[in-house]
Amino acid sequence: IYVALKITKVTDEIFLKVRQKNLSSNFDLTFKDLFIAIWTTTPWTIPANEAAAVNPKINYVFACDENNNSYLFAKDLISAMSKKLNKEFKILLEIKGSSLANIEYKHPTKNKNCKIVIGGDYITTESGTGIVHTAPGHGIDDFNVGQKYDLPTTCVVDEKGNLNEYSGQFKGSNVLKNANDLIIEYLKGKNLLLLQENYKHRYPYDWRTKKPTIFRATEQWFASVNGFRSSALKAIEDVEWMPATGKKRIYSMVVGRGDWCISRQRSWGVPIPVFYKKNGNEILLNSEIINHIQELFSEHGADIWWDWDVKNLLPENYVKESDLWKKGTDTMDVWFDSGSSWAAVCEQRSELKYPADLYLEGSDQHRGWFQSSLLTSVAVNNKPPYKK
Numbered sequence: 001i002y003v004a005l006k007i008t009k010v011t012d013e014i015f016l017k018v019r020q021k022n023l024s025s026n027f028d029l030t031f032k033d034l035f036i037a038i039w040t041t042t043p044w045t046i047p048a049n050e051a052a053a054v055n056p057k058i059n060y061v062f063a064c065d066e067n068n069n070s071y072l073f074a075k076d077l078i079s080a081m082s083k084k085l086n087k088e089f090k091i092l093l094e095i096k097g098s099s100l101a102n103i104e105y106k107h108p109t110k111n112k113n114c115k116i117v118i119g120g121d122y123i124t125t126e127s128g129t130g131i132v133h134t135a136p137g138h139g140i141d142d143f144n145v146g147q148k149y150d151l152p153t154t155c156v157v158d159e160k161g162n163l164n165e166y167s168g169q170f171k172g173s174n175v176l177k178n179a180n181d182l183i184i185e186y187l188k189g190k191n192l193l194l195l196q197e198n199y200k201h202r203y204p205y206d207w208r209t210k211k212p213t214i215f216r217a218t219e220q221w222f223a224s225v226n227g228f229r230s231s232a233l234k235a236i237e238d239v240e241w242m243p244a245t246g247k248k249r250i251y252s253m254v255v256g257r258g259d260w261c262i263s264r265q266r267s268w269g270v271p272i273p274v275f276y277k278k279n280g281n282e283i284l285l286n287s288e289i290i291n292h293i294q295e296l297f298s299e300h301g302a303d304i305w306w307d308w309d310v311k312n313l314l315p316e317n318y319v320k321e322s323d324l325w326k327k328g329t330d331t332m333d334v335w336f337d338s339g340s341s342w343a344a345v346c347e348q349r350s351e352l353k354y355p356a357d358l359y360l361e362g363s364d365q366h367r368g369w370f371q372s373s374l375l376t377s378v379a380v381n382n383k384p385p386y387k388k
Contacts (some may be wrong), residue, residue, distance in 0.1 A: 028237055034062075036105050037073040039080070039128030041199055046181040046187070047109050047137035047167040050151040053119030053142075056098035058130050063089035072146070074130025081129065082093070084195055097130075108192055109168055109183070118147050127199070135235075137217040153217045155376070159265060161214055175214050221263035221272060221330065228379050229257065235374060235384040242388060252364040260375065262333045269331030271305040276326055288315055340370025342385035359386040 038052045059075040065087040073081055075094060082089050091338035100352045103116045116131070123132050136146025137155035146153055156167040161175045169186075187193040204213045223234075232254050241247035259263040263272055273293040275284040292315040295300065296304060305313065345352040355377075361369055377385035 021335060034070045035132060036103070037071045037129040037194060038131045038133045040133035041201060041203075042138065043183045043187075044163070044173075045135040045156070046133065046183050047163070047170055048137045048154045048156045049109075049114060049133055050136055050146060050154060051114050051117045051134040051149065052105065052194075053117050053123060053132045053134045054097040054100050055121065055123035055130065055143055056096070056118050057121075058123070058125060060095050060097055060100060060130065061089075061091045062093040062095070063091050065089055072103075072131065073221045074125045076125040077128075077130055080108045084197075108187060108190070109170075117145055117151075119145050127151045138215045140215070145324065155217050157214060157216055176211060183270050218265065221274075222259040223262050223375075223379070224259050226258050226259070228375075228382075229254065232374055232378045233384055235378050235382075239384050239386060240388045244297060246363065246366060249363070250370060253367060254373060254374070257371075257375075260333075262336050263330040264333055265329070266331050269334060270302055270337060272315075272328055272330045272332055273305070274328040274330075275310065276328055278324060278326055284318070289318075335368060335372040336376065338369050339374075339376045342373055342377050343380070346385070355384060356386045358388045365376070 002281045036052055038044065060072060061075045061078060062070050062072055063078060063081075064070045070092060071081075071089070075091075078089055078091070081087070098118060099243045100116050101118050105116075106112075107114050117134065119132060119134070120141070123130065134142045134145055134151075135156075136143045136151050136153045138157070143153065145151070149325070154166055156163050156170075157175055158164045163170045163173050163175070163179055165171055167173075170179060170182055173182050184193065184196060205211065206213055233251065236247060236251050238255065241250070261334045273285070273290060275289070277283070293305075293313065296313065305327065309322075310325055310327055311319050313327070314322055314325070342354050342356065346356050359370060359373065365371075377383060
């Protein structure tokens with residue numbers, strides 16, 4: 001969809017430059033209305049909009065139609081825009097994308113203003129308007145731009161694919177069902193919709209359900225590798241790798257390894273034993289909690305995390321405040337499960353030993369089991385879990 005966002009304020013630098021450059025007889029700068037034409041292929045993310053991004057290398061124009069409404073979009077798209085919108089445009093001003101930063105516009109569904117920001121080469125003139133709707137909570141490029149400009153990372157979709165309270169009046173609609181239609185109808189009603197048309201492009205689908213993937217920015221748990229990366233690299237040197245090329249392969253992966261995201265949003269797996277404050281940002285996770293949960297799991301199994309109430313999971317001295325907390329629903333990365341088998345299996349069984357004489361698997365495990373085993377073992381005991 002193409003959305004026109006009315007500019008409510010232009011920062012002094014941009015606004016004044018535009019006004020001063022064009023106070024001549026060649027241009028009529030008495031705008032009836034001034035709009036930014038932005039483009040998106042995911043209408044359901046419109047409530048999460050925090051900016052509109054431009055490519056600093058692209059030339060843009062302020063162009064006026066026959067009704068004296070003016071629009072900002074990429075110059076190379078003026079012919080396409082004229083054809084799509086059935087409008088004749090007259091260029092009032094041509095300006096580089098790098099000079100558009102900080103122009104403000106009114107959010108299309110919320111009572112707040114947002115700004116134009118400088119994006120990257122992912123913004124092209126192959127389609128759209130050259131100005132991309134940016135929702136940091138729902139896209140990788142959007143998220144990266146949001147981090148650069150310290151934009152809010154607004155996630156408007158819950159784990160079931162339904163729009164949440166941050167989506168405003170669209171709460172309860174579903175991304176894969178009715179959210180797009182409801183938001184498009186809203187934009188029509190507010191006279192903000194320029195055009196709606198079908199658009200084919202490459203988009204990731206889930207191979208199991210054959211449904212589109214929904215991108216969501218969510219909080220995760222990480223294990224920092226920085227504190228023991230050098231020890232892990234040294235441990236690699238102490239292992240005999242067969243074939244010898246395996247050493248170079250795993251070394252290259254570990255040396256560039258970032259923090260390890262150890263949490264997953266799945267309905268199966270070993271739960272991360274953390275409690276969250278209801279209606280707050282506090283968390284409850286310490287050695288006492290972990291040791292207590294470990295003892296309960298050893299006796300009753302990990303499924304009690306899902307089956308038992310919070311008061312039955314907390315240590316005795318926390319029970320009186322159990323109503324303040326709720327259980328976390330994240331599970332541990334399965335690579336952490338298999339990667340800790342040196343402790344859960346080799347160390348626990350008298351007929352085995354740690355470090356193991358040999359870990360045997362395919363070369364793909366330099367990225368998986370071999371590496372997760374190495375990292376957990378070095379982090380805890382500062383040595384590799386295997387000799388070969």
